[in-house]
Amino acid sequence: MATLVAPPNHSPVEDAEALGKAVKGWGADEKAIISILGHRNGAQRTQIREAYQNLFQEDLIKRLESELSGDLERAMYRWILEPAEREALLANLALKRDEKCYQVIVEISCVLSPQELFAVRSAYHNRFKRSMEEDVAANTTGHLRQLLVGLVSSFRYGGSEINARLAQSEADALHEAIKKKNESNEEIIRILTTRSKTQLVATFNRYKDDHGIAITKKLSDEGSDEFHMAANLAISCINDHKKYYEKVLRNAMGSIGTDEEALTRVIVTRAEKDLKEIKDVYYKRNSVHLEHAVAKETSGDYKKFLLTLMGKED
Amino acid sequence: MATLVAPPNHSPVEDAEALGKAVKGWGADEKAIISILGHRNGAQRTQIREAYQNLFQEDLIKRLESELSGDLERAMYRWILEPAEREALLANLALKRDEKCYQVIVEISCVLSPQELFAVRSAYHNRFKRSMEEDVAANTTGHLRQLLVGLVSSFRYGGSEINARLAQSEADALHEAIKKKNESNEEIIRILTTRSKTQLVATFNRYKDDHGIAITKKLSDEGSDEFHMAANLAISCINDHKKYYEKVLRNAMGSIGTDEEALTRVIVTRAEKDLKEIKDVYYKRNSVHLEHAVAKETSGDYKKFLLTLMGKED
Structure with missing residues (x-):
């Protein structure tokens, strides 16, 4: 189950107008932005982007990028995208890092359903004008390359038969x-x-x-x-991808400081899907509520935004 | 350009009734079957299958399989399927043969557009309850496996940019x-x-x-x-897949007898797409019209069917 709390009835135009007000003048009204976008699902966010474009002849994503900063900016940027586009972006960012991080590539390839993975590959084409597998292949060699290219290119049978x-x-x-x-x-x-x-x-x-x-x-x-x-x-x-995500969250808030990138990734990508169950797994494993752990490790508007996506106002 | 000649207006129900008449009693009326199905495009054939099922509570494909035989049966069976389903079937047949034939696997993976190849992989799931790549992988080893699994799993970028x-x-x-x-x-x-x-x-x-x-x-x-x-x-x-198909056709009608399977495959899979251009390439290379070569190498209703798909009544 999702943790996101999104009202079924919302007016994309009113939301776009409110966002227009929140980014107007010097300094954005982060709280207003969070209280709107942190309560809208994927389809609603896309409608708001369209309404905003029509009202202000301006790309909402670009505007938010210039108005926000730091961890909140990165989290909002990821959140506002459609899931397939977001995963394509996350994969590309992972491949461009100096210190190569194949975890995100494996995660996208193995957690998503075969159809969802294919949607990410299509989004990757549209956004980067290359295939995801050619970027993976160009960055790796040997057995690691074979494994990663194979995972990224897979279109597994989705039936429940067991041999x-x-x-x-x-x-x-x-x-x-x-x-x-x-x-x-x-x-x-x-x-x-x-x-x-x-x-x-x-x-x-x-x-x-x-x-x-x-x-x-x-x-x-x-x-x-x-x-x-x-x-x-x-x-x-x-x-068991829920157990896997619990571990990612646990490591992200481990003793050697907070890994905001991993924390943001898990919360943003799962808030509309199954973050509720991941929270339960986390609590069972750590005897601490995930919201409390996140609240302790983060601060300011970034903290407010993550907690909002987790269905918890602070 | 296609060579198939299909009238824009046809009545699926009338076609289904005529087919019902052609398969009734002892011995089918092959000529009637060819003159209907050999002049209908993919969408029309699917409508006819549905109309036939409604009229006679019977699967047209199964009925034709039991009424026809030999090369005509095999050609008609391949023709009547939707393209993606047909390619999935051809791939599966190639993998099941004793004498492994990877040509068809490579052909499907490299001639089709990335989106078409994905449709074949989906059709393979539906029909065989497995992924195409797992069957390819289970039948091969080493570098050949890596190459074939990679080709089958590819989702190439389709843009025209050149670096x-x-x-x-x-x-x-x-x-x-x-x-x-x-x-x-x-x-x-x-x-x-x-x-x-x-x-x-x-x-x-x-x-x-x-x-x-x-x-x-x-x-x-x-x-x-x-x-x-x-x-x-x-x-x-x-x-250049047209040159490639010209060579397949040339080899299929070479000096060591006719390879009906290859001949059928190329004509059936390309008749609705670009067999016109492949015919031109064939004529340039061999100074013989493809229809004449096919007419010389084949006979009976099988010959009649292939020529019909090539836009040439004999």
């Missing part, structure tokens, strides 16, 4: 491949990039039943290079 | 990779599976200008294993 014999034989194949280390990465790549999610979860369960250890644990025991880390992330995202 | 510097650097990279033989196949795979078609054609032209030899010629000089053959096919399909 138990296949789960057994591929759990065995994964076991052999992990033991042989880098010799047999190709089998790991083939299985992780092509099978349906339902089938893969059955395979991972089979693995755990047969070997008494989670495949992610075994993989990280055997290697800590980029390939092993990416394979591990992919398995976590496919296995 | 001349990139064309130069990747023409150089391809040259180095081909020289080093199997050591550097991964660069060939990366370039062929991710770049836009427009960009790739620029790269192949750059290669020819720099080295005085077509990259396909160089590739087949350096290796004749399955990987090299598949890479070569991919380049031919991307470079």
